[in-house]
Amino acid sequence: MFIYPMLLATAPSPFSDSDYIFEPKVDGHRLIFSQESSMIQLYTRHNNDCTQQYPELLVPFDDDISLDGEVACVDPATGLSDIDAVMSRLKAGKHDKIQRLTSTLPVTFVIFDILQYKGRDLRRLPLMERKAILSTLTLPGPAFGIIPYIEGAGEQLFEQIESWGMEGMVGKRKNSLYVSQRSPAWKKVINWSYADVYITGYRKGEFGWLTAVMDGSGKLRPTGIIEHGPGPKVKKAFYLVSREIVAGEDKNFVYLEPYIRAQVKMRNWTKSGMLRDPVFTKFIV
Structure with missing residues (x-):
């Protein structure tokens, strides 16, 4: 039962x-x-x-x-x-x-x-x-x-x-x-871990920010989606800035030039190199 x-x-x-x-x-x-x-x-x-x-x-x-x-x-x-x-x-x-x-x-x-x-x-x-x-x-x-x-x-x-x-x-x-x-x-x-990431896009439907980090060769490597953390004011500021750095889009996502950086807290890194349960904490200036 x-x-x-x-x-x-x-x-x-x-x-x-x-x-x-x-x-x-x-x-x-x-x-x-x-x-x-x-x-x-x-x-x-x-x-x-x-x-x-x-x-x-x-x-x-x-x-x-x-x-x-x-x-x-x-x-x-x-x-x-x-x-x-x-x-x-x-x-x-x-x-x-x-x-x-x-x-x-x-x-x-x-x-x-x-x-x-x-x-x-x-x-x-x-x-x-x-x-x-x-x-x-x-x-x-x-x-x-x-x-x-x-x-x-x-x-x-x-x-x-x-x-x-x-x-x-x-x-x-x-x-x-x-x-x-x-x-x-x-x-x-x-026991949170922390990481600095680039925000490389956002989901068109349900809230979600695409993230990436630089790999050893200096190229961006996708690391998952932030779905929790930012409040309404933070989201509004993000979308105002993101209009100026749109790099493309498809059916589900708008893609951005990698200019916006953020700190996230997370459970850990997965074995495939993805953020596990990332939560936005702040933008990095």
Whole structure:
């Protein structure tokens, strides 16, 4: 049975609070694990069935259970979760490819909450009581793990997150109940990276600015689209200036001479050299 997950609000900066626990934020995709009468089903946060994608997770617990967590693929070179590898696993379609990826890109289900167990709905219990029950589980195989947490010391943990190059951390109020919606009781703090880019065009329909950086040979290399960050005044100023530097257009985009530079914050660079989730922060003069 699918349970819509509890989603995170965003904290503007790292914080410490004795009423919270703090966990590393795993760079993977959300997974709801459901086992009923020994039948296992796996769901993404959007209620897409992904049971067949992860054969190594189709190992039963000792009783009916519903769990919330993240699917991760660890890069052996860095010890960090590799989001591109996770997406390769999620998008694999053919059975033989899925079986091959099980060996070459094995996943781990990193569990951080227990929602139902042995026929009992646990969502109305405070978080720390759910954590206590979760800690008693016998995990069914090596592809399962339980995420660690610390109490209170969020800023100290975030310093470690930065030094390790991890995605960020999550702060959760100790007495929070599990609600199937976005809630300020759970807050994410992203370990942002920053980059300077050229804005080389814009989308004609839904808002989006094309970006590029100079490669080693001095040529522009596309790096994706900014879809978040600038307010109405910034957008107005951009479009006034962009009229003077139009280089061409097609059905979907207007292309610009590379005169406008901007700073963006982002999750990280993808392996293909693209900005991951870029957010505009300011123009560079």
